[in-house]
Amino acid sequence: MLAKGPRRTLDDLRFERLTRGAPRAGEVEIEVLAAGLNFRDVLNALGQYPGEAGLLGFEAVxxxxxxxxxxxxxxxxxxxxxxxxxxxxxSHVTVRRALVVPKPEALSAAEAVALPAALLTAYYALHHLGGIKAGDRVLIHAAAGGVGMAAVQLALAAGAEVYATAGATEKQQFVRDMGVRHVMSSRTLDFAERVRALTGGRGVDMVLNSLSGDFITESFGVLAPGGRFLEMGKIGIWDEARVRAQDASWVYRPFDLAAVAQEDPVTLVAMFERLLDEVAAGRLAPLPVTVFPMADAEQAFRFMAQARHIGKIVLSREDESRRLRFAAKGVRGDAHYLVTGGLGALGLRVARRLVEEGARHLVLSGRRGWCRPG
Structure with a gap:
């Protein structure tokens, strides 16, 4: 399992070997083939998440x-x-049965694991909390990220007029290609003046926010009277008193999907099953993914911290899993085994599994030499 280090830096991330225990009543053990990476994990790894963020990782296939x-x-x-x-x-995780659903056969592991946090966060915010309806003007920040892309699809499907921000030029073009006419930069505060101009000074009916600092202030500045501000960010968010002091008619809803999952899993699963039906029918598109081998988790965390991705980042161990199952098949104590690439993270894992299955004679080779474990 990937664990945080004591210094709370990305250099400090490390895999720890844990003893697997039998699942208890109401639990399921899963061999993980893919895990979704979320910004929450980056904040968690860096010690910047407000409150207790728990273990790294949130969604798995x-x-x-x-x-x-x-x-x-x-x-x-x-x-x-x-x-x-x-x-x-x-490699394995034990979870509550109430939060496990069958994977659609048409989706790969990477496609499927990109959906839960992104689709559920967007749907819970826009529909459950925000009550989105046709004709609403909706500002969606970071629209080229996983949640942002899911929110754009859901808002357009609801008949809303979408105003979106995104970072790099290619990200902004990607959002336009999704059908959004009003796309602005998420790197400057100029979006606020643009929104006011585009709406004739009326502002928007709803904001889905993931940004921090002055972006929050400026986003409230374009919220129309009676508007809904849906806060999924974790850093520097406002409290209810501060919002009320600005405009008592605003509806302010900060939320955390992990807390919702613990408090109301039945509602969350029902939402997700409906969303999977929409994906299967082609009314919602799977999100684009950038896939890293799970052994390269540190690089994936850095890639997300630099906000270089479009859609979702996925950590995959499908190739590793296939090799491990092959290595464990028909292992003999009197045979000799050569593990090429055996001095890397994956090779050492394969070698360890061979030993666990009874192998006694191994040679590990790599670009820097070879060794015969004692």
Whole structure:
């Protein structure tokens, strides 16, 4: 499992070997094939998340390997999506059965794991909290990210007029290609004046915010009377008293999807199943993904911290899983095994698994030499 280090830097991230225990009542153990990476994880790794962020990782796709007592509706070997799986950046994770759904066969593991946090955050905000309706003017920040892209699709499908911000020029063009006419930069505060000009000074009915600092102030500055401000950011957010002092007619809804998952899993699963139906019918598109091998988690965290991606970042161990299952098949104690690339993270994992399955004679080779483990 990927763990934070004591210095709270990305250099400090490390995989720790944990003892797997049998799942308890109402729990499912999953062999992880892909895990979604979220900005929450970056803040968590850097020690900048307000409050207790818990373990790294939130959403996972994999195969069921064990079931707790009284768990129904699943079998060992089933391909599933775990909507909330703290600690899922690793080989296995144990999660609540209530937050596990079957993975659609048409979606790859990387496509499927990109959906839970992004689609559910956007839907919960716009529909459940914001009550979005046709004709609403909606400002969506960071629209080229996973949640932003999901929100753009949902808002357009609801008949809303979308105003969006994104970072680099190519990200802004990507958002335009999704059908958004009004796209502005998320790197400057100029968006506020643009929104006022585009709306004739009326402002927007809804803001979906993930930015911080002066961006929050300027976003409230373009919110129309009676508007809804949906806050999914974690840094420097306002409290209710400060909002009321600005305009008592505003509806302010900060929220955290992880807390919702713990408090009301039934509602969350029902939402997600409806959203999967929309994806299957082609009314919602899967999100673009940038895939890193899970062994390269540190590089993936850095890539996200630099905001270089469009859509979602996914950590995959599908290739690793296939190699591990091959390595564990028919292992003999009297045979000799050569592991090429065996001095890297994946090679050492394969070698360890061979030893666990009974191998006694191994040679590990790599670009820097070879060794024969004692």
């Amino acid at each position: 994999g195969r069921v390997t064990a079931l707790g007592p009284d768990v129904a509706g699943l079998a060992v070997g089933d391909s599933v999506i775990a909507l909330a799986a703290p600690g899922c950046i690793g």
